[in-house]
Structures are given as structure tokens and as C-alpha cells.
Amino acid sequence: MHVPDGMINLPVSAAAGVVAAGAVAASLRGARRELGSGPLAEGHGAERTAPLAGLVAAFIFAVQMLNFPVAAGTSGHLLGGALAAILVGPYTGVLCIAVVLLMQGILFADGGLTALGVNITVMGVVTVIVSYGIFRGLLRVLPRKRRSVTVSAFVAALVSVPAAAAAFTLLYAIGGTTDIPIGKVLTAMVGVHVLIGIGEAAITALTVGAVIAVRPDLVHGARGLAAPLKLRVDGELVDAPAPAAGPAVPVAARSPRGLLAAGLGTALLLAGVVSFYASANPDGLEKVAADKGIDKEVEEHAAADSPLADYGVKDISNARLSGGLAGMIGVGATVVVGSGIFYVVHRRRTTNAPGSSGPSASASASAEQA
Amino acid sequence: MGAGHAHKLYRHGHSPVHALPPHCKLAAVLCFVLVVVSTPREAVWAFGLYAVLLAGVAALARVPAGFLLRRMLIEVPFVAFAVLMPFVVPGDQVQFLGLSLSVPGLWGAWNVLAKGTLGVAASVLLASTTELRALLLGLQRLKLPPMLVQIASFMIRYGDVITDELRRMSIARRSRGFEARGVRHWGVLGKSAGALFIRSYERGERVHLAMMSRGYTGTMPVIDEMTASRAQWTSAAALPLSALAVCLLGWTLL
Incomplete structure (x- = not known):
């Protein structure tokens, strides 16, 4: 889905570049807050950002190489936008996807350099915002159980892929270099990407479920789910005293x-x-x-x-x-x-x-x- | 790290192209691609001249054509998209080999193919003549936010580690008789991805603590300050400037 050079005209590419730059700037600030929370991490947000976001970006990069067999001979791979948003939070998610796309563009020539803004906007910003918005919305409505987290992750990833395809079609409608009837583009793009989205959704949900089973504290989207710590004192369960200066406050508490x-x-x-x-x-x-x-x-x-x-x-x-x-x-x-x-x-x-x-x-x- | 410290994307050499400072090369490639993209598609000969320019740079850098072409295979998926264009775009039709193709569709396909291929070739040349670390330093010199450059450098440094981890997990699965054949096996692969995330994140935490204990405060010290002389900037600008001349010629002759 990487957009090459010459597919979207220069003014629209430049506008998308401005959007992408703004989103990355906002994410740099937000990621510091997201990664700076947690039991070991108070006050270390700024210096934790680089190693953690870098490793998560490396993870996204690697997981895009994990092939999932679909049927006889064909296989697909994960795009990872929704997964990143749910696992590490929306700001870090945008940041990691943007870095992955930047490196893919410069090193592997995957996606054009002038189309970098388009790629970051479509695959990073739109995917993350749509998936995280749906994810949070569903978590509010569904009962507070672990299963809800995986279900919400499924729906969020399912919608995010065709949403990115629709966003690309919108950009193409404004600044495409060839006049393909937009209805046709939209049908083809969204049709194909609904199918891709089903695979993406299944794998995202399975992955989130696997992480939640082992380290639920690492799943950013499920932080509110942690049960309060109880201590057994004289055979009775009592609430553990809250640690000072609540490190458990969810990041998005603003x-x-x-x-x-x-x-x-x-x-x-x-x-x-x-x-x-x-x-x-x-x-x-x-x-x-x-x-x-x-x-x-x-x-x-x-x-x-x-x-x-x-x-x-x-x-x-x-x-x-x-x-x-x-x-x-x-x-x-x-x-x-x-x-x-x-x-x-x-x-x-x-x-x-x-x-x-x-x-x-x-x-x-x-x-x-x- | 026994297998050499250079990444496989980089092709070691001592050509004048290798010797240019990375930020000059980055700026030159970016300007070149910008010029290519803004060339009118009807000036077919201009794209031929661009290709000749790039071939000249490749010859100067002593990058063999086979290496370059193999790396350019990355654009195959969107070639498929371009091939579809003449069939779906409405407009005047021409008959070719018994197929009815639309003229605007052919122009569109040509436009995307020519510009995309030139862009890919330019990026491949850049990556094969510049070391990864130098590229990152060049990005920093070009005023990319230092934090972004740091994240990118961590991603590059640990990308191979994480990918190898994924490969070891795959070997472990296969040596236990697992073979992913279809949708039924997605559960196992999803668990692998989850385990990979936990390992990556925990490795990130360990890296952070290790760096803290060595005095890291959130910024990386720049040890080798790179500077570019006027002559180096001039030679780097040769590519985009000659491309600009071709582009202007293309607009005037149209």
C-alpha cells in the first residue's frame, strides 16, 4: 500500500506532508507522556521515549515480515497500525509507524520520498486515529472484561484498514495524477481492503490477546482493566495501600x-x-x-x-x-x-x-x- | 556481530559518491525526486535523460547494474496497479494487439511508472552508497527533530535483532513440527507476534536502564560533527541541477 512518487500531485503531497509533520510533532510530545508512565518510569518519559519507541518501531518492522498463510500458496502480512495504537497508545503508535515508513522510504525505496507525507498520513495517522477511537469507544460500551479488549481490537483493526483505503481515495480524488473515476477507485480500494482488514483484525486481536494473557500491564489500551491489588491480612482480603503519587494513573487522564x-x-x-x-x-x-x-x-x-x-x-x-x-x-x-x-x-x-x-x-x- | 558491521543494504566502496557527506546526498536525492515528479508526463524524452543521469551516478559510484535492478524489484506491486490503469480509465480508446486500451489510462500508467521507478532508483542509489549511521546523522543535520532521529537509529540498530528473534521463533516452531498452512494456524502466529512484542518492549526497558547507568539523559552526544565544504555541496548539487535543466526544457518544449 506504499504510495510511490508521481501518483499524487505535488500540492496535495505537500499538504499531506504538513499534516504528517504536525501529527509527528504532536506525537513526539504525547509519546513522552505515554511511555513515561508505569511502575518503573516516573519522570523518565523523555529519556525512555527513544529506546522504547525505537524498539516498538523495530517490532512493527519485524512483524510486517511475519507471513500469515491465507489459503493454498497465498499469504498476507500485518500492517500494524491498529496493533501499535492498542499496544503502546496512539501517540507512540503514530510515531513508530512514521519512523518505520521514513526508514522504508529512505533505505528500501518502499514508498516514494515525495509521497512520504501521504504515506504517513494515510497509514499512520488515519489508521491509528480511527482504530484507537473505535477501540476506546467500544471499551466504554462493552463490559469491562479481557474479552472485550480483544473484541474491540478486532473491530478497530477491521475498520481501520478500509478507512485508510478510503483516506487514500480521498487524497487521490483531490490530487490524483490520472482521472480514474473516483467511484471505481473507492470500490476497488475499499473492497480489497475490507478483505485485508479481516485478516488484519483477526491477527491483531490474537496478538493483543496473547500479550494480555502474559503482560496485561503492557497493553496500553487495557490499562484501566487492572484489578486493584489486594492483600490477605489475617485471612481477610483488604485493599493494598495505594502507592504514593499514583503511577497507575492512566496516561490519557487529561x-x-x-x-x-x-x-x-x-x-x-x-x-x-x-x-x-x-x-x-x-x-x-x-x-x-x-x-x-x-x-x-x-x-x-x-x-x-x-x-x-x-x-x-x-x-x-x-x-x-x-x-x-x-x-x-x-x-x-x-x-x-x-x-x-x-x-x-x-x-x-x-x-x-x-x-x-x-x-x-x-x-x-x-x-x-x- | 561477527559477520561484519555494515548492513547488507550498503555497498562498501571508495568512489566520489561514497565520499560525499550524507546530508548533501540526502538533499540532492530529495531535490532530484521533486524535479522528476514535477516534470510534465508528455515530455517522454526527459525521463530518458533522468535515467541516463542516474546511470551516470551509478557508474561513478561503481554500483553494478544487476545490484541496482535487483533492489528495484521492490516496486513490483505497484507496477501491477499501473498495468491495470489502461483498462479502467475511461477516454479515447486505441487498439493494440487486439486489446482496447484507453489513452489517458496509458498516460497515467506511464506517469506513475516512470516517476515511481526513477524515485526508487534514486533512493536505492542513496542507500547503497551511504552507511546507515551516516544517513541518520545526515537526517539530523537536515534538522529532523533529534528525538525522531534517535528513535530511527534505535529502530535500525535493533531491527536486525528483532527480526532474528522472529526467525529463531520460527525455527523453534518448525523444529517442533509446526507448519503454518492456513487460517487455522493464525492463533499460533498471533501468539508469536505477541511474544515478540513483549520481548521487544522488555528489551527496550533493559536498553533504557543500561543507557541510564552510562549517563544517558535523553540526548545523544554528537561526536563527529559533519561539515560539508562548498565543493562538496556543488558536486552533490550537480544531479538535481542538471535534472532541473531537463525539467525546464521539458516545460518549454511542450
Whole structure:
């Protein structure tokens, strides 16, 4: 999946390079925090980063060579983005994938030098953000058991691979050097990568399960699962005194507010401003439908009369302004509906288990923190 | 470390190309690829000239053609993608050997193939004439964040160790009669990957402690400060500058 030189034009490659550089810079700071936590590691975040992230990058590099036989003669290998994010955390994950891609580009000529930004953005940033987001989201909803971790890892890896393929298609749609109909690219890319994603998901889940069975403390995504240490004193179980200055505090204990605000801002910006520059031509599916006459039988959508029909606000005549406004309203509605669903599910999960209120309450509290 | 300290990617030599400081070479390769990518695809002869330029550098570095071509096999997967293009891109069709190919598709395939191949050849030349450690120092000289360079150097140093560990695990599995034949055996392979992660991570912790006990504070001291003279920069710039001339010619003659 390494993008070679000359496939994406220079402006888009440069823009992707800026995105990748920003992500790597943020990850350098975040990885220091992620790797600086743990029983042996207080205050050593900065100097632990290089050896640990380097060794994890070497691991990713090696595990990409581990061939998994699929059927008679064919085999696949792991891409590792989701695995890295779940095992060592999203920041370190992005950092390791970026370093692996950089070294592959310079040393093995795998992936073009001018396409390095595209490669890091698609395979590092998108994969890690999508997989880690899904992973955390599922862990919040599912019961707090080890099996949930492997199930979430499966789903996260499953979605992350086609998501990266879709991100590549998006970049190709903006800056591809050849006009392949985007619908076709998307179908081919996502179709193939759903298959790859199934393998990736199975192996990621198996690997995470294997690590969790031996060293659950090493799985970054499952840190909240560690049971509190109990001591048996005079035949009775009592809680062990908490070690000073809680090294067990999960790394991501910072408020997610900044992240949420940034994400919302980006979505609004994309919907409101960038969509001005999107192609006004029908997209691949609409075009195929129009060409083949499929759409003759399509009845007007029930909401066609709604104020947002065809992505424009009804009474605003400026096409760009109305498209942008519709995009922003759409983002707002999606956010409201999405967080509503999450809130309801979260409420139900915490109220469903009143009997075990102790662990469940603390669980939801730590989930809130995370 | 009994088998020599140079990586197998590097081809030892004493040519003028080997002697150039790494950051000059890195900058030259990057500029060269940038120029190649911004050349119009219709200027077919320009890509031929680029190939001649690269062949000249390879001859100067005394890198044999067979070595170069073998290393360039890495681009085979995307050649397959390029071959598909003439069949899926819509547009004017031409008949060739009884096949109906689209003209824009052929141009697209040519574009990706030519630029991609030149990029791969340039990177292969860079990696085979520059030692890995020198490349990393060059990246640092080019103002890549020192932390990133450190991570990359740890990855390069331990990459072979970890890969060997993977191979030893595979030998151990096979000597116990295991053979991975299909999806049923993924469980074992997944456990191997998990064990490999734990070993890598624990090795990282040990490396960190060992370095701490030798006075490591988070930064690597730079012992050999590399400098490049004006003459070295000039000779490194010969490749991208001549490529730039070809590119400009390509745009004007179009």
C-alpha cells in the first residue's frame, strides 16, 4: 500500500506532508507522556521515549515480515497500525509507524520520498486515529472484561484498514495524477481492503490477546482493566495501600475537551469551508446511476423537500455559502445524535448494574477520565 | 556481530559518491525526486535523460547494474496497479494487439511508472552508497527533530535483532513440527507476534536502564560533527541541477 512518487500531485503531497509533520510533532510530545508512565518510569518519559519507541518501531518492522498463510500458496502480512495504537497508545503508535515508513522510504525505496507525507498520513495517522477511537469507544460500551479488549481490537483493526483505503481515495480524488473515476477507485480500494482488514483484525486481536494473557500491564489500551491489588491480612482480603503519587494513573487522564474541540473545529472547517472547493460534478455512484439510467426509477427521497435537501440551505441562493452552511448544520446534527446515542448507552450500562455499584462506579469514573 | 558491521543494504566502496557527506546526498536525492515528479508526463524524452543521469551516478559510484535492478524489484506491486490503469480509465480508446486500451489510462500508467521507478532508483542509489549511521546523522543535520532521529537509529540498530528473534521463533516452531498452512494456524502466529512484542518492549526497558547507568539523559552526544565544504555541496548539487535543466526544457518544449 506504499504510495510511490508521481501518483499524487505535488500540492496535495505537500499538504499531506504538513499534516504528517504536525501529527509527528504532536506525537513526539504525547509519546513522552505515554511511555513515561508505569511502575518503573516516573519522570523518565523523555529519556525512555527513544529506546522504547525505537524498539516498538523495530517490532512493527519485524512483524510486517511475519507471513500469515491465507489459503493454498497465498499469504498476507500485518500492517500494524491498529496493533501499535492498542499496544503502546496512539501517540507512540503514530510515531513508530512514521519512523518505520521514513526508514522504508529512505533505505528500501518502499514508498516514494515525495509521497512520504501521504504515506504517513494515510497509514499512520488515519489508521491509528480511527482504530484507537473505535477501540476506546467500544471499551466504554462493552463490559469491562479481557474479552472485550480483544473484541474491540478486532473491530478497530477491521475498520481501520478500509478507512485508510478510503483516506487514500480521498487524497487521490483531490490530487490524483490520472482521472480514474473516483467511484471505481473507492470500490476497488475499499473492497480489497475490507478483505485485508479481516485478516488484519483477526491477527491483531490474537496478538493483543496473547500479550494480555502474559503482560496485561503492557497493553496500553487495557490499562484501566487492572484489578486493584489486594492483600490477605489475617485471612481477610483488604485493599493494598495505594502507592504514593499514583503511577497507575492512566496516561490519557487529561481532559479530552481539547481533543473534542479540535475535532469538532476541524469537522466544521472541512464541512463549511473546504466543501466550497469540492467538485460540483456528480460523484461516482451518482454518475454511474445517471449514465446507466438507474436513477430514473429512484423516487425522490422522502426528505427531498427538507431544508437541507441536496446539501444546500433552501432560502440561501449563493451556492457556496449554502453548501457550507448545510455542511456545518450536518456536522452539528451528527455530533448531537452521536453523542446522544453514546450518552444513552453509557447511562444504561452504569444504571444496569446497581448490585455491583462499587467496581462499576469506579469503572465509569475511570472511563470518564480516560 | 561477527559477520561484519555494515548492513547488507550498503555497498562498501571508495568512489566520489561514497565520499560525499550524507546530508548533501540526502538533499540532492530529495531535490532530484521533486524535479522528476514535477516534470510534465508528455515530455517522454526527459525521463530518458533522468535515467541516463542516474546511470551516470551509478557508474561513478561503481554500483553494478544487476545490484541496482535487483533492489528495484521492490516496486513490483505497484507496477501491477499501473498495468491495470489502461483498462479502467475511461477516454479515447486505441487498439493494440487486439486489446482496447484507453489513452489517458496509458498516460497515467506511464506517469506513475516512470516517476515511481526513477524515485526508487534514486533512493536505492542513496542507500547503497551511504552507511546507515551516516544517513541518520545526515537526517539530523537536515534538522529532523533529534528525538525522531534517535528513535530511527534505535529502530535500525535493533531491527536486525528483532527480526532474528522472529526467525529463531520460527525455527523453534518448525523444529517442533509446526507448519503454518492456513487460517487455522493464525492463533499460533498471533501468539508469536505477541511474544515478540513483549520481548521487544522488555528489551527496550533493559536498553533504557543500561543507557541510564552510562549517563544517558535523553540526548545523544554528537561526536563527529559533519561539515560539508562548498565543493562538496556543488558536486552533490550537480544531479538535481542538471535534472532541473531537463525539467525546464521539458516545460518549454511542450
